[in-house]
Amino acid sequence: MSLDPRIVSAAEFPDWLRAVGTGFVRASAGVPGEEEVALRLAHTDLDRVQGVFDAGRCVATFRSFAQELTVVGGARVPADAVTAVTVTPTHRRRGLLNRMMAADLASAKERGDVFASLIAAEYPIYGRYGFGPAAWITEWEIDVPRAGLDPRAPVPSEADGGRIELVDGADVRKLGPELHGRVAARQHGVVSRDERWWQRNTGVDVPEHETWSEPFYAVYRSPDGEVDGLVVYRADDHWGDRKQPLETAKVSSLIAATPAAERSLWRFVCSIDWITTVRTGYRAPDDLLPLLLPDPRAARVVTQADRLWLRVLDVPAALEARTYTTGSALVLDVHDAAGLAGGRFLLEVSPSGASCVPTARNADLTLDVAELGALCLGDESPVRLAALGRLDEHRAGAAAEADVVFRAPRRAWCPDVF
Template identity: 85%
Template sequence: MSLDPRAVSAAEFPDWYRAVGIGFLRSSIPAPDEEVAVRLATLDLSRVQGVFDAGRCVATFRSFAQELTVVGGATVPADAITAVTVTPTHRRRGLLGRMMAADLAAAKERGDVVASLIAAEYPIYGRYGFGPASWTTEWEIDVPRAGLDPRERVPSEEDGGRIELVDGADVRKLGPELHGRLAARQHGVVSRDERWWQRNTGVDVPAFEGWKEPFHAVHRSADGETDGLVTYRADDNWGDRKQPQNKATVAGLIAVTPAAERALWRFVCSIDWITTVRTGYRAPDDLLPLLLPDPRAARVVTQADWLWLRILDVPRALEARTYTAAATLVLDVHDATGLAGGRYLLETSPSGASCTPTTRTPDLALDVRELGTLYLGDESALRLAALGRIEEHRPEAAATAEAVFRTARRAWCPDVF
C-alpha cells in the first residue's frame, strides 16, 4: 500500500490527532470528542497532512500562516510548521521527507519567504534546509540573594511611572498593540492572531486544558502610555518552617522601553512571599541578570536553540532586512531541493539592500541552512567558516559577511508553536 502524504479530511482528523499524541508520547488512546472538536475548529485542513497505512494515520504534519519580524522591523510571510510526527512503527521510511517536500513546495508557490519551526530534536531539520536562527535562555532568580531592597520603590515610580494589576479583558485590549510595537523593534518575533490572545487569557479554554487564571500587570509611563505587560503565575509553598517560599513563573513579559522592562522585572521580584522567580524563555542577551545587584542570583536553567528558519526566496529575504555595513557579496547558495539555490549578488548599505541573481565568481559558498542561521544576525559567519560550514572563495569574505549580517542585539522569538 502507498505511504504517500495527503490532505486530511474532517472525518480522518480524530485519527490524525491521535497519531500526534502517539508521536509526542502523550497518549495512545483517542482523545475525547470535545477535545477533537476544539482542535479541529481552529485548523485549516488544507494545510494538514497525514500518511495512512491500512486506514490508520502513521505520520502527521501541519503548517499555518505566520509573519516573521526580520532585522530592521519589517515582516515577511512565513510558513510555520508544527505537529510533525512519525509513529514509531513507521520510522525510517522517508515519510517526514515527503511531507516536508510537499509543504515547502506549497509554501514557495504561495509566496512565503521563509519557513519556520521550533525543533523538538536538533539533528532532524538541517537536512531539509533549516538552520537555527535564534536561541533562548531561561533563568531562575533566587530573590533573597539578588540584593534587592524591598523598601525601595519600583523603578520608574519616581519619574511618574506606575504599575497596575489588570485582568484578561484588559490584556486582550492592550496586548496586541504592545506586541506589535515589540515586533517593530525586535527581530525574531512572530505574529499572534486574535485566537492567541483569547486562549492565553482564558477565553473559551476547554475544561480538559485545566486553565489556571494568571496575574497580569502593566507598566504605564509618566504620560499614561502603556509600555509593558507581564503575565505570571504563583504557587503556594509555605516550606518546612511554615514560612512562605513561593515561586512566580513568568508566562510572558513584553516591554517596549528599557524603563518598562526594568520596572516589570523589579515588580515581579518584589512581590511579597515570592522567593524564586522563573523567567520563562527570554532572549540570551536579556537585560534581566544585570538588573539585579547580584546577577549571580539569576541561574541559567535553559539555554537552547529556538527558532529555526528555512529560506524559500533568497532575494526577497535578504532585501527585507536592514544592514549597518555597506558591502558587496556574491553568495553561492546550495539547496538540494532546488527551491532557493543559486548565485546571488548582495549589495548592502544602511539605506537599503538589493539581491539579484548573478553569474559572477562567488565570494562565499554555503548551504541554504547556513543562510537561515545567519539571516537574523544571531550567528557569526566567522564561526561558521571556521567550522567548515561556509567556504571562502575570496580572502576575508567571511569577515565581510560577519559585518553585513551580525546584529548588535540578538534575535528573540517569545513564542512556542
C-alpha cells in the same frame, strides 16, 4: 496500501489529532472529544494539514499555517509556520516526513513565503531539510534575597515613571494584540499571534489535554497611560519548616515595547512579597535582566538552547527585507539540495537599503541554505561557521566582512512556541 501523504479531510481530523498525541507521547492520546475537535477545526486550515494513513489509521502528521516573522530592522515578512510534525513509532524510517516536508515547502514557495519556520523538538532532524537555528533562548533562575534589590524601593522607580496594574485575562485579550504589534516592530525573531493565541493563553477554550491554572497578569502603563508592557506569571505555595515563605514565581511571558516597561516589570516580579525565587521563562540570551540586578550573580542560567529555526525559501526577499548598518558587496553561493532557493547572488547593502540579485560573478562565500537561515536574523557569525567548516571562504577576509554585514545590535528572540 500506499503510504503516501495527502490532505486530511474533516472526517479524518479526529484521528489525525489522536496521531499527533501519540507522536508527542501524550498519556491521553486518544481521539479527542467532539467539542475539542470542533474547536480545533474552526481554527485550522485543512488545506495545510497532511496525514499518512495505513489501513484507515493515521500514522504520520504535518501541519503548517500562515505566520509573519520580524526580521532585523522591524519589517515583517510572510512565513510558513510548521507544526504538529509526527511519525508514529511503528512507521518510522519509511521516508514519510521527507515527503510531507517536501510537499509543504513546495507549496510555501509557490505561495511566496519568504521563510519556513519551526520550533524543533529535537535538534538533529531539520538541518537536512534546509532549516538552521536562527534564534536561541536562555532561562535564568533568580535568587531574590541575594539579588540586592531594595524591597522598600517603589516599583516602578521614579526614574521610569508610569505605574503597574494587575489585570485579568479579558483585559489581556483587549490590550495584548496592540502591544504585541509594537513589540514585533522592534524585536527581530518575534512571530505573529492570532486571536486564537490570545484566547488559548488566557484560558479560553483550552484543549482537553492541557491543564490550565489561572496566572497573574500585570501591565505597565507609561506616564501618559499607554500600555507598554505585560507580564504573565504563576506562583507556587511553598513554605519552609520555620514558617517562612519560599515561593517561586514562574514567568510564562514578559513583553515590553520600551526599556522602561521592561525594567519596571522585572523589578515588580522580583519584589512580590513571599517570592524568593523567580524563573524568568525563555528569554533572549542578551536579555536585560541579569544586569538589572545589583548582584547579577544571583541569576543563574538553567536553560540555554536553540529556539526558532528558519528555512529560506526566497534568498533575495529574505536578504532585502532586513536592514544593515554598513556598506558592502558580497557574492553568496547558496546550495540547496531541495532546489527551492539555491543559486549565486550578489548582495549589496548599505544603511539606506539592500539589493540581492542572481549573478555569474565568482563567489566570495559558499554555504548551505541552512547556514543562511542561521545567519538571516544576525544571531550567527560567518566567521564561526567558517571555523566549523560549514561555510567556505573564497576571498580572503570575506567571512569577516560578512560578519559585520549580518550582525544585529541585539540578539534575535522568539517568545513563542508553535
